[in-house]
Amino acid sequence: MIQNLIEDFGTQVNTFIRFLGGLFFLTRDFCTDIKTKPFYPILVIEQMYQIGIRSLSLVCATAMSTGMVMALQFGFGLERFGGKYYVPKVVALSLIRELGPVFTSLMLAGRIGAGITAEIGSMNVTQQIDAIRALGTSPIRKIVIPRVLACLLVLPMLTVIANFVGIFGSLVIGVTELGLDPYFYYQKVVYAITITDFVVGVAKTLFFAFFISVVGCYYGLKTKGGTQGVGVATTKSVVTSSILIVISDFFLTKLFWMVEKWIAS
Amino acid sequence: MDSIIEVKNFAKKFGNKEVHKDVNFEVKEGQCVGLIGGSGAGKSVILRSLIGLERPDAGKVIVLGQNLNLLKEKELIPLRQKVAYVFQGGALFDSMTVADNLAYPLREHTRLSEKEIQKKVTATLNAFDLPGSEKIMPAELSGGMQKRVGLARAIILDPEIVLFDEPTAGLDPYNTKQIQSKILELKKRGVTSILVTHDMPTASAVCDHMFLLLDGKIAAEGAPQDLITKKGVMSQFINGERE
Numbered sequence: 001m002i003q004n005l006i007e008d009f010g011t012q013v014n015t016f017i018r019f020l021g022g023l024f025f026l027t028r029d030f031c032t033d034i035k036t037k038p039f040y041p042i043l044v045i046e047q048m049y050q051i052g053i054r055s056l057s058l059v060c061a062t063a064m065s066t067g068m069v070m071a072l073q074f075g076f077g078l079e080r081f082g083g084k085y086y087v088p089k090v091v092a093l094s095l096i097r098e099l100g101p102v103f104t105s106l107m108l109a110g111r112i113g114a115g116i117t118a119e120i121g122s123m124n125v126t127q128q129i130d131a132i133r134a135l136g137t138s139p140i141r142k143i144v145i146p147r148v149l150a151c152l153l154v155l156p157m158l159t160v161i162a163n164f165v166g167i168f169g170s171l172v173i174g175v176t177e178l179g180l181d182p183y184f185y186y187q188k189v190v191y192a193i194t195i196t197d198f199v200v201g202v203a204k205t206l207f208f209a210f211f212i213s214v215v216g217c218y219y220g221l222k223t224k225g226g227t228q229g230v231g232v233a234t235t236k237s238v239v240t241s242s243i244l245i246v247i248s249d250f251f252l253t254k255l256f257w258m259v260e261k262w263i264a265s
Numbered sequence: 266m267d268s269i270i271e272v273k274n275f276a277k278k279f280g281n282k283e284v285h286k287d288v289n290f291e292v293k294e295g296q297c298v299g300l301i302g303g304s305g306a307g308k309s310v311i312l313r314s315l316i317g318l319e320r321p322d323a324g325k326v327i328v329l330g331q332n333l334n335l336l337k338e339k340e341l342i343p344l345r346q347k348v349a350y351v352f353q354g355g356a357l358f359d360s361m362t363v364a365d366n367l368a369y370p371l372r373e374h375t376r377l378s379e380k381e382i383q384k385k386v387t388a389t390l391n392a393f394d395l396p397g398s399e400k401i402m403p404a405e406l407s408g409g410m411q412k413r414v415g416l417a418r419a420i421i422l423d424p425e426i427v428l429f430d431e432p433t434a435g436l437d438p439y440n441t442k443q444i445q446s447k448i449l450e451l452k453k454r455g456v457t458s459i460l461v462t463h464d465m466p467t468a469s470a471v472c473d474h475m476f477l478l479l480d481g482k483i484a485a486e487g488a489p490q491d492l493i494t495k496k497g498v499m500s501q502f503i504n505g506e507r508e
């Protein structure tokens with residue numbers, strides 16, 4: 001019993017170390033190969049379309065409902081203490097600094113991370129990745145770099161859109177359900193948010209984009225065992241990138257607060 | 266004739282299973298060689314090692330004078346333009362049309378204009394009895410057609426060596442004959458080939474020399490007719506008397 005537990009723990013630690021090592025080497029290959037030719041801009045644009053345009057409706061729907069729910073919750077909650085008029089400020093700050101970037105990234109981890117792993121994993125089990133290598137080309141350049149770059153470029157843009165849509169959603173609820181004046185709501189939002197809040201929120205998404213795409217590519221390239229293997233890899237990819245987003249969000253928030261304080265002093 | 270491929274003391278393990286113990290063989294320039302053996306004997310692993318898709322745990326793999334063990338992934342790229350690999354299932358890029366699959370190596374490794382590439386692609390498809398299939402997606406092709414497109418893509422850069430992984434497995438007699446004739450055509454042009462196969466009629470029709478991989482070693486070698494007629498492990502293997 002105890003021996004089994006120890007063995008299980010050892011296996012888990014081994015898997016985790018291998019995962020970290022794999023991510024490190026993939027990141028290293030990405031950083032090395034991106035500096036040299038050949039570079040495939042068309043593939044980056046294709047991926048930006050796949051990741052960006054095709055995720056837009058999902059991101060907007062999530063942001064809109066998040067904004068609306070938050071306005072409702074804060075509105076009815078704060079109304080009891082006469083704090084209804086703080087709703088625009090609270091909702092806008094929460095959305096811009098935290099919920100916009102995190103929810104958009106989590107949605108993309110589900111949609112894009114899974115898509116990247118499933119696509120690369122299928123290519124792997126049907127020997128297409130081997131074919132890329134056998135034909136004298138690099139899977140890093142052909143597969144990894146376009147996806148990682150596209151994610152890095154698109155996720156911040158989607159987050160900006162999500163922020164605006166979320167605030168619009170909260171404004172709609174603020175006006176229709178809480179009886180706030182739309183111009184008052186708009187003014188409070190503009191007054192509450194600073195450029196720093198906006199930049200901090202968007203800056204986080206660069207890290208999240210990197211986690212989603214690199215983890216997605218890593219599990220895709222490591223896929224083994226046919227279609228079942230693709231399913232397993234896809235699940236691992238989504239779970240791992242979601243966990244990384246949530247955990248890193250705490251450390252990034254802490255880091256950005258420290259940087260802000262340091263700049264202010 | 267000089268050896269163009271040398272495999273020396275090749276050993277490879279997968280987990281605890283020692284698949285190759287001490288594999289040694291040489292292939293001379295222009296030869297067409299068959300590598301046969303039971304399922305799981307590690308024939309494909311040796312073939313993959315000849316293009317650097319796998320690395321041996323011990324031993325040497327020398328192709329065109331270069332020791333592949335010493336080359337990094339990036340350094341293998343020039344070699345892979347001279348050594349083509351025909352995958353068992355074709356391994357066509359399913360997001361690209363047949364024409365784009367064939368054009369892939371030309372776009373990557375030549376300076377041909379798009380017009381010249383299209384011309385070469387069309388000519389190659391005609392030569393492989395696949396006229397008018399440029400815009401078809403790989404999923405719409407039959408297994409035999411996929412294998413022919415895979416072969417066409419592999420040899421479009423006129424390689425010096427072609428490695429075939431089960432080129433006729435699962436094919437009907439027509440497609441088998443088509444693949445055989447293409448291998449013989451390559452042989453006439455002086456291209457060195459290695460075939461991993463279970464298809465003895467094809468092996469004896471196209472190969473000059475055969476190796477039998479058994480228990481992680483080369484157990485028998487020689488000209489196909491000699492090996493088939495002589496009593497020994499090869500005839501036992503062919504007649505299904507041993508795995």
